[in-house]
Amino acid sequence: MTTERLSAVLGAAGVDADARELSEMLWLACHLGGPPARPPRDGEPAGPEAGRPAEGGEAGEGEPEPPRPPRPPSGAALHAAPAPDAATRRPSSAGGRDGADDGEASRVLVPTAPMLGDPLGLQRALRPLKRHLPSRRRLVLDEDATAARIADTGVWTPVLVPEPERWLSLTLAVDTGPTMRLWRPLARELVENLLRQGAFRDVRAVYLRPDGGVAPAPGARVRARDPRTLLDPSGRHAVLVLSDCSGPHWWNGAAAGTVRRWAEAGPVAVLQPLPERLWRRSALPPAPGLAALPRPGAPNTELLFDPFDGARAPGVPVPVLEVAPRWLAGWAGLVAGGAPRPAAVAALPRTGRAGRTARTARTGRTRRRPCAANARCRSRNASAGSCVRRRRRRRSWPRTSPSRCRRCPSCGSSSGGSSARPGRASSPRCC
Secondary structure, X not given: XXXXXXXXXXXXOOOOOOHXXXXXXXXXXXXOOOOOOOOOOOOOOOOHHHHOXXXXXXXXXXXXXXXOOOOOXXXXXXXXXXXXXXXXXXXXXXXXXXXXXXXXXXXXXXXXXXXXXXXHHHHHHOHHHOOXXXXXXXXXXXXXXXXXXXXXXXXXXXXXXEEEEXXXXXXXXXXXXXXXXXXXXXXXXXXXXXXXXXXXXXXXXXXXXXXXXXXXOOOOOOOOEOHHHHOOOOOOEEEEEEOOOOOHHHHOOHHHHXXXXXXXXXXXXXXXXXXXXXXXXXXXXXXXXXXXXXXXXXOHHHOEEEEOOOOOOOOEEEEEEEOOXXXXXXXXXXXXXOOOEEEEEEEEOOOOOHHHHHHHHHHOOOXXXXXXXXXXXXXXXXXXXXXXXXXXHHHHOOOOOHHHXXXXXXXXXXXXXXXXXXXXXXXXXXX
8 A cells, every 4th residue: 555545545534644644654553563362262272273174174165264473573672561460451341251351551651740830930039048258168369469469579479369159058858757758749849949049059958857867868778867967057058948847756846856956056947838828737837927137147046036916936936938939038038138027937945845835825725736647648648649630730820839739638628729828828728
């Protein structure tokens, strides 16, 4: 059959294919194998003896033709076909025979939708931290000063000056609690965007263990290190903690003690992936108010905070941020120094349980913490279909923060893609 005849047949069938599509069809026809061999029926001999007549019989008119040899493949396979298993095999039809399948499914890698809706806006929000200071370790040659010294004294002695370097280094501490597994892609995207932004001298990612230690990678087999290894005596080190503050280690004070040590040495903030209306249910509920630092890069112990409602809770203040450019811009301006600005600040008690102390200071009562087994179960249910929900959210609300279309780990309900302002609950409500 010629290509003109094939094009005419496809046109009669209602398929309008161009030259490129015809060439792809022909290429696939040459490289695809034939249909799978039909299994033998009950009572039918298998193998090469199936097409031969019985012994002592004569070949009649109804004698079946001998089977044709299988067609050899015309091209080499690019990838080895995976072995079929129970997960990839489709169930047989209701009217089919036992052991006969309609076909087999293939595993296909599908790219996931990004969790950060506006990565460029996030990079622009951190521009106030993009400043340079003289380095304390590295020196560079000052050519003008060296030439002037040689001209004045006649001595060929180089003049070395401190090399300009970025002001701050940053560490992203990712929580490894039972409810934080579905936020691992968000942590990877945050690290990539912080590296591309170029505002920090060094960007590292560590994982906060349930016992309060830190590890370079998640998993129980990785040896944990002391959290004090992240402290910088010069104070030019910032820490962002990505956590929903809902794990058991936040309620018993293990994680709060680690974050408190970091906050006493430098600027620290908590990145909360959950929407703002759910923060009151966590172990670190913040209070809105005005915050300011007396000097750029000062530790959280020097943070001046004036809450809008009520008195300031005792403890070390820590700003709580949503993963959105507007919130990160406010924190960057706070660390860079300047006039007081609105912020949501939580208090880390110096001793005791974080969630109980903060909530008792505001309401005078405590709330029973959720069970760890229930938290893991809710997190497992929330992760089902998360990729589909992210792709649907990116199609409907391109610049929505990742916390606007996730399942609530406390009740399992989904939140819509509304862009509510701080302090206002977005619809629909849950919990």
